[in-house]
Amino acid sequence: MAESNVEHPELLMVCKINSSFNNIKKTCPAIKEALSFSVDSFEFTHAGLILYINNKQTACLQVSRKGLCEKQPATGNFYKKYMEQFGASHNPAERMASLQPSSFTTIPVILRACDPASKMEIGVFSASPATAQNYLNKATSLGIHIINIIQDSVFGRQKDRNLRKLSILLETVGTISSSLNLNQILHIVSQITADLFHARCAIFLFNETDQTIIPAVGVGSFDKKLKKKFRAQKGLAPYPAFIKAMRDQQPVMLTPDNIEKGFPPEIIKNFSYARVLLIPLISKNNMLGIMQVDRPAQDKQFDHEEVAIFSAIAKETSIAMENTRLVDTLAKKEKLLQQLLEKLICAQEDERKRVASEIHDGAIQALLGIWYRVQLLAISTSADDNNKNELFKIQDLLGQQIQEIRRIVYNLRPVMLDTYGLGPALRALIRTLQEESQIDFELVMKNQKQSLPANFELTLYRIVQELLANVIKHSQATRVHVTLANDENNTVLVVKDNGIGFNLTPPSRDDLYGHLGLANIQERLTLLGGTFKIDSQLGWGTTVTVYVPTPLAN
Known part of the structure; x- marks a missing residue:
């Protein structure tokens, strides 16, 4: 019985690069290794990558729990569906969304400053609504890592590595600015930082109530055992190194000579800390958390340039956190x-x-x-x-x-609405208006078998009432066509007249909905999560279309 509740999420990434890139054969092994890590560490059943370079399919890689296979995806997963549906070409439009993933995002890919924009589409499938965003955060971190592998292969041939570092900073700003999901931002920043410094990266937040530690993200070489130890730090008091970074609002650098002053002995032992760089995350003098990178003792110490770059990344991260x-x-x-x-x-x-x-x-x-x-x-x-x-x-x-x-x-x-429902109430309303106004009304109702909540029907009735009042008062129309159609996903209302119409003008701050008095309609639609649009031209009548998500009946 418990097995039926186990999720089998699948990951599909489609990377579209609009730059010259000839090192794909040398890069594929590293990408395969990253995909393998995703199924082992992130618990994806399948993980696939489709790479397009200048709109031509260049590589198709797939990893599953049972092993790695190239150009032969597992039967029934979304990698196969994507390939069957779209083939070897890739249109600039985002096609991943058409497969209806459980969660989905797009991140930019920066290789050269003057090249057309490139991107990676990331979709998580077969995940429950409760876990989809968490899987997407992990998948985004993996996508960033793969992008960094591709960037390394491009910039590795260049003598000037400053361009690579500049690209990393641009990528950081671009990716975190494109998301308002805090966890996703932290995963992106951590992965970029870990790849840039060839180190482990962790981000710790602080509990606003008691200022204890909240281990948010840890990437690099955090295996499953270390991840458990990483998460076990939740609720602990800030370490001495954290306190110093917060107090001074300056970077703190620890080496094998002074590491014991910064962390408790058990933390040093658990994570094999030797060379650690800490940067406080600050926004308007408020302490948000700590960013940390660390390297083993045999590696070089962090230099001044790395401290400056890490500080810049931390500053952008703080701004993004504050924005979220x-x-x-x-x-x-x-x-x-x-x-x-x-x-x-x-x-x-x-x-x-x-x-x-x-x-x-x-x-x-x-x-x-x-x-x-x-x-x-x-x-x-x-x-x-x-x-x-x-x-x-x-x-x-x-x-x-x-x-x-x-x-x-x-x-x-309307007593008829309370007694008989929306359809009869609208028919009665239109019959009455036709007698009073001498306008030829036509009402068409489609797919009305589905039962709707009473408050939803009342809101739709009031919207129709308001729209038809506007038609009678302003349009000078002789014919009005009203259509109401709903299915399990959406309800669409269209009110079309042959009146004098009007030229649409941008809404002003003082009157967002013009002289037609549509503010009441907007307020009611806000409650239903709906929208509406107006199509009109002087002398050609007016059409108002209302879109509302169809709710489940009580």
Whole structure:
């Protein structure tokens, strides 16, 4: 039973390089080794790489749990599906997304400053929603490592290695700027740093409550046993070297001569620390964490140039981390505002329902009583002709007012929507508007077998009501076509008229939705996660299209 819950994630990477690159045969063994590491360490069932150079397929590599095979992918995985669907050519459009991966990202590839932009598409398949992002973070780290292998083969022939270092910095800025996922950013930065310095790299964050250590990412030569020890540091107090880096806000360099002053003996032993460079991650004088690289004792010490480069990477990482926190804070505030807006609209609808009920049960019933009494007086034989005529006029006037109040009550809260659902309510609405406006309305409803939540139907009804009110008020149309179609994924509403139309202008800050009063529609769509667009041209009518994700019925 437990075996059925085991995931078998698959990894597919498609690297598209728009530069001259002739060392692919020499580079493939290192790439194969990196892919093998992914199935052993990251627990992918299959991992594949398809490499295109100047839109021509150059290499197809595949690794599976059972071994390595080239140009013969395992049956049924997404490597094979990609090859069957797209063949040897690669269109600039991102085709990975069409295979519907569990998670997906794109990272830039920088080889030469003046070359066209290159990229790597990374897709994780057969992973659950709960684990897909975690697998993608690992896959992104692997993708960065493979890109660095390719870059090393390009820059290795050059005498001036400064260009390689500049490329690394550009790659760091480009990749972390393209993501707002904190874990993905940390994986990318760690892998780039480890490859650049030929060292292990780790990033430690601090718990905001008690300032204990949170080991976020460790790459390089962290095997499975070391990874367990790495994660076991969570909750420990900051080490002396961390405290010094935070206090001074400066890099801290440790050597075999002073390593014991920076770390506890068991940590030195567990990770074989000898030469360690620590850089604080700082944003607006707030300590976010520590970036660390380390080398064994037999390797050279970190020089001043490496410290400067590492500091620059740490600075960019701090900015990216702060940006993700700001975006996260804004997202939380937006969610809170959305919840407040939802409560406000729900309260508004509840109040409408209450007012409609009170008018129906109070004012309308009282007017009906008066109407019946006037009717009795009008048919009374004791009344003279003049009085009868006056009573008949009063009866007609009361009847008109009762109908008008009933119309107002229906607009406040459509009883038919609550009783029979969206379809009959829309038909009744359009029938009423056609009688009142003399506009020829046509309603087409497709795929309405699926049951929808009551609040979703109410919101759609209000949107249609608002759009048709705009048509009647502004368009001077004689024909209006309304289409509502929904499936298990999306609901699409289209309102098209043959009216006078208008020239679309960019929205202003003061009136984002123009003179048509579409703000209410936007507010309601925000609650449903939907969007809308307007197509109009002066003299050619207007079409408003609304897209909303279809929810599951309660």
